[in-house]
Amino acid sequence: MTHDPLSQVFSALADPTRRAILARLSRGEASVNALAEPFEMTLPAVSKHLKVLEKAGLISRSRTAQWRPCRLEGAPLRGVAEWLEAYRKFWDGSFDRLDDYLDDIQKGDPDGPRS
Amino acid sequence: MTHDPLSQVFSALADPTRRAILARLSRGEASVNALAEPFEMTLPAVSKHLKVLEKAGLISRSRTAQWRPCRLEGAPLRGVAEWLEAYRKFWDGSFDRLDDYLDDIQKGDPDGPRS
DNA sequence: GAGATAACTAACCTAGTGGTTTAATACAGA
């Protein structure tokens, strides 16, 4: 895997188990055991997922006795949001009519539909 | 690996070459050769990246003679935006985190912070 | 100190990814 930050974040999010972990953490800190409970897989597997999330900056871990509670860190998602914003016009329905209009008046544009 | 749509989209976006291809396509349709030109890698490698993007629904391909022009399809990004929106309060400083957090606790939604 | 509990590491397996080279396919034009 390429290790530029955005790629790491996208890669971390490309797994439903890890997204479920983030969803759980969005409701508050949780221990590894608590996070692993809903899944069929073993604890080391969950531990690996957590390491992926941690390397992407999406979670942080503190230490309380033998527990290492995980906390959601949303900051990397800002990069995703910024990347996504550049493409908003390609998926946001409220732009559809504008796109149609531009397509209409730009028929035959050699550089493409929206150059 | 996982074949749920959102995972496929995130996975497709987790590669800088593929994101660069999307950036290029955001300025209009392009042939495979044109898309491959900025990269060091061989043409079959680019062709594979395009296949990944196509399976994720992020591009479509038409046929004009021996050319297979690619076009950006933004629809799958809406799913990303919706997923991301649920976490906005964790990265957008303009949100009042405590209020949102309390709202979510009261809803007791198990699937995510705001879904 | 002796368990019990929480979490991690190590070693391993299978399958997938990203790249290559070489060969095949599809089409345009002379």
Added chain:
DNA sequence: TCTGTATTAAACCACTAGGTTAGTTATCTC
């Protein structure tokens, strides 16, 4: 029909990812 161009397919390789089991470390409690 032959040739050049655009693109994909096949076979292969090194590396990574996601999972397992078994063993280790850290800490609490008795």
